[in-house]
Amino acid sequence: MTTGRRRVLARVGVAAVPCAAATSAWAVTGVDEFWPRWVYFGVGTVLAAELLLRRALRVRPRRRRWLAVDGALCGLLVLVDVTVWVLSGGGYFWPIWQALALSAVFSLHAWVVSRPLGARERELAARVTRLTRSRRGAVDRQAADLKRVERDLHDGAQARMVSLALTLGLSGELLRRDPDAAARLLDEARATAVAALDDLRAVMHGIHPAVLADRGLGDAVRALVLDLAVPVTVTGDPPRALPAALETAVYFAVAECLSNVVKHSEATAAEVVFTGDPDVLRVTVTDDGVGGASPAGGTGLRGIIDRLDAVDADLHVSSPSGGPTVVTITVPLTEDPR
Amino acid sequence: MCLGYGCAVKVVVGEDLTLLRDGLIRMLQAYGFEVVAAVDNGPGLLRELVERRPDVAVVDIRLPPTHTDEGLRAALAARAEVPGLPILVLSQYVERLYARELLADGRGGIGYLLKDRVSDIGEFVDAVRRVAAGGTALDPKVVAKLLDNRERVLPLERLTPREREVLAHMAEGRSNAAIGAALFITEKAVAKHTNNIFAKLGLQSSDDHNRRVLAVLAYLDG
Known part of the structure; x- marks a missing residue:
């Protein structure tokens, strides 16, 4: 059972308490007229009002939301009028006037909302769309660029630095035992350092020349x-x-x-x-x-x-x-x- | 001015990174240069260059206060004041645009090298000497890009592939003897090629030194 439905049931349960109390009181006192119907009416109105407004406030976008709230209120008032008319015994159908007035108000509101956007609003809406798209593009591109830079550094300069450290360490070892080989390795190390600089230059050029x-x-x-x-x-x-x-x-x-x-x-x-x-x-x-x-x-x-x-x-x-x-x-x- | 090993060539160093500046000074001193001033900013460099008039200046392109091309601008301004003042510009990257600006006055005494070249000490010191003597020392990287696309350049179109090779070495600042050694031909053959190059580029001046610079400029202008 969803929490929403559980909440509705809880409300109904709470509402049932005064209704049951009123009905028992009426049964005990033994008055002819069934007055608890007014208690039912009051509790029912509150329940319906809450339910309708809650639904209306969830409507999106905002322009439509206030129209929905307006509709819920108008509908609720007409419902209340008709119920009062029924409970008080019918006769001349007076709620028609309120119903007409409220539907006029609601129609006016609906017309205002459904009117097409002005030129300025259309322009702003287009700009928002454009900005959203370009921001997404910019963020994607930046992420891709960073990834490329990371890979270039990793495969290029970093790898060469590792090899450089290795060569230098090795030539240090060889310095005493085989100076000629050490000298060759040092030459190699210098070439590697220059190549690493080349790589760094290329990466930097790609970021900002x-x-x-x-x-x-x-x-x-x-x-x-x-x-x-x-x-x-x-x-x-x-x-x-x-x-x-x-x-x-x-x-x-x-x-x-x-x-x-x-x-x-x-x-x-x-x-x-x-x-x-x-x-x-x-x-x-x-x-x-x-x-x-x-x-x-x-x-x-x-x-x-x-x-x-x-x-x-x-x-x-x-x-x-x-x-x-x-x-x-x-x-x-x-x-x-x- | 003295360019031999026997006496000291006076150098002004313009470099803002302390490590590199100290390294350069130590290296230059070890090879018998006399470092008369070492500065770490553009305005100071210009002042020292104009006042001290060294035999050669070794200058980093990017210097404070702007950290842009302050060193290059100081070098160009100093050469405007002291025509032909030999300057070797060092940079983390090379652009033909800058090489062209440096050589624009056609006087030579210009070097433009990647900082990486400092690692080959012999070559580097040689380049400093060459620039001090009024020659050129362009980074092989500046020159290398030219070899690929030179076909389109009108005056250079008339050069044979061999002549273009010789011109590339000339742009790096090599002498005829050095070019001969690099290409495995005699110095005389190189001289024949260079004369052909000068003729094809329309450089009739009698001063060989000046013609070499102008040939390099024609190369860079492509």
């Missing part, structure tokens, strides 16, 4: 394009003081776009342009390749969109078959929701 920290977005992209196999020109400059999350998101977005240009577009040249005003930063990556790129395609681009979503930025791809491909990234720079 050093040029980005030193020079900001504009120069970080300029440094990036110097290493690409396709000539890329960079024009314009983003604002110098951008929030770190935003800067990183845009940097990796541009890096992904350019790596797609190199890998898939067959382009002979590409261009990155920074434009915008104090409120918004626009970055376009254009190439003269074969086109036909789609954000639905690569997982790389998907991750980038998640990252951009988290800073409220948009990515738009225009890539007709035959080219050119233009990727536009729009980043709001003000706190105000769009």
